[in-house]
Amino acid sequence: MSAESSPPPAAKPVTACLLVIGNEILSGRTQDANLAYLAKGLNEVGVRLREARVIPDVPETIIATVNEVRALYDYVFTTGGIGPTHDDITAECVARAFGLKLVLDPEARHRLEARYRSMGQMELNEARLRMAHVPEGATLIDNPVSAAPGFQIGNVFVMAGVPVIAHAMFDSVKHRLVGGAKIMARSVNCRLAEGTIAKDLGEIQAAHPQIEIGSYPFWSRGGGFGVSLVLRGTDTQDLGQATEEVAAMITRLGGEPIEGDAS
Numbered sequence: 001m002s003a004e005s006s007p008p009p010a011a012k013p014v015t016a017c018l019l020v021i022g023n024e025i026l027s028g029r030t031q032d033a034n035l036a037y038l039a040k041g042l043n044e045v046g047v048r049l050r051e052a053r054v055i056p057d058v059p060e061t062i063i064a065t066v067n068e069v070r071a072l073y074d075y076v077f078t079t080g081g082i083g084p085t086h087d088d089i090t091a092e093c094v095a096r097a098f099g100l101k102l103v104l105d106p107e108a109r110h111r112l113e114a115r116y117r118s119m120g121q122m123e124l125n126e127a128r129l130r131m132a133h134v135p136e137g138a139t140l141i142d143n144p145v146s147a148a149p150g151f152q153i154g155n156v157f158v159m160a161g162v163p164v165i166a167h168a169m170f171d172s173v174k175h176r177l178v179g180g181a182k183i184m185a186r187s188v189n190c191r192l193a194e195g196t197i198a199k200d201l202g203e204i205q206a207a208h209p210q211i212e213i214g215s216y217p218f219w220s221r222g223g224g225f226g227v228s229l230v231l232r233g234t235d236t237q238d239l240g241q242a243t244e245e246v247a248a249m250i251t252r253l254g255g256e257p258i259e260g261d262a263s
Contacts, residue, residue, distance in 0.1 A: 014180040016042055017069040018052040021062060021090055022080040022161055025054050033163040034079050038170055046179025047075060057081060062093035070097075070156055075177060077170070080161030082150060084127040091151070094158055095135035108132035108140060108149050115147035142172040152176070181234035186243045190255040191226045200249045201229070208242040210235060 018038055024030040032054070039049045050073060055061050062081075070076045081090030095102040109132040113124050131148040134140070141150035141157065143165055150159040150169045159169040190197075194217055205213045211233040218226050229246055233239040247257035 012180070014047045014075075014178065015050045015073045016047050016075040016077065017050060017073040019062075019065060019069065019076065019078040020052065020054040020080060020161075021057065021078055022054075023057050023087070025080070026056055032079075034161070034166045037163070037167050038077060041170055041174060042075075042177075042179075043183050045174055045177050046182045047177055048180075048183065057087050057089060059089060059093050059096070062090065063097045066094055066097040066156060070154065074155060076156045078156065078158045079166050082131065082148070082158060082160055084130050088130065090158060091133055091135070094153060094156060098135055098153055098156075100135040100137065100153070102133050103136045104129065104132055105134045105138070105140065105149075105151075108134060111143075111147045111149060141169045144168050144172070183232050183234055184236065184239055185230060185232045186239060186259070187231070188229045188243060188246045188250065189226060189258045190229075190250045191224070192250060192253055192255040193225060194227050196253055197227065197229075197249065197255075200253065201246070204242060204245050204249065207245075208233075208238060211238055211242045213242070213246070 018035060020032050020034070022030070025032055035052050042049050051069070053065065053069075055065055066076065066078070078090060078094070081088045092102050109124070109129070112128060112132055116124055116128070134149075134151040135153045138151040138153040141152060141159060143149050143160070145162075145165045145168050148160070150157065152158070152173065157170075157173055159166045194215055197215075201213065201215065205211070211231055214230045214232075216228045216230065218228060220226070231239060231242050231246065233242070243259065247259060250257040
């Protein structure tokens, strides 16, 4: 193939990492409800969530992890640790990670004052003022639920951990993200065992390196074991061809492929 007829190189994917910060997650007391929401939302704008980590409320761990992942990924999102109590240390740690001062933001203060006035609570005490402090130069992230904002500094977006607030904050910053090609997905389900399809499925994956093929076994009382094969990619033609090959493989091995879209 000549240089003129060679296909253009695939665009570099735009990537993200989620840091879930909080001892309550690691203790099992609280279950994370933000990962799936962010992953789906990022996919909608062409950003691939490549990694998620759960880390404790330990300053050294937060600072080191933020610095590590912000160098590895295009975007980093954090959830948790920006409330009014002593263990809410995320804002301070992110400021230290960037080598910046943590300052009282006038607009953040104004939003909190307006919020508490509307609730008939005039006093913006020291604890509540903690939620108005951000790294110097940060851009606020709107919080339509409880007013206390998150913030963006560099490629790091710092958000609340409470799911309804985290989701609202994320929705308010999606338009700031510059993504790549949107990732599309297809699924094919069957009642064959993973061991039956593994060899042939591996060959299909090798033939379509730009398509991500995942195998996810399931169990249902009525039908027993089965497997859901989910294919993801940015090229419609390649995705369709790979899906057809997966369906044909299932039929060849004695199964019945059931195709559908996948999120």
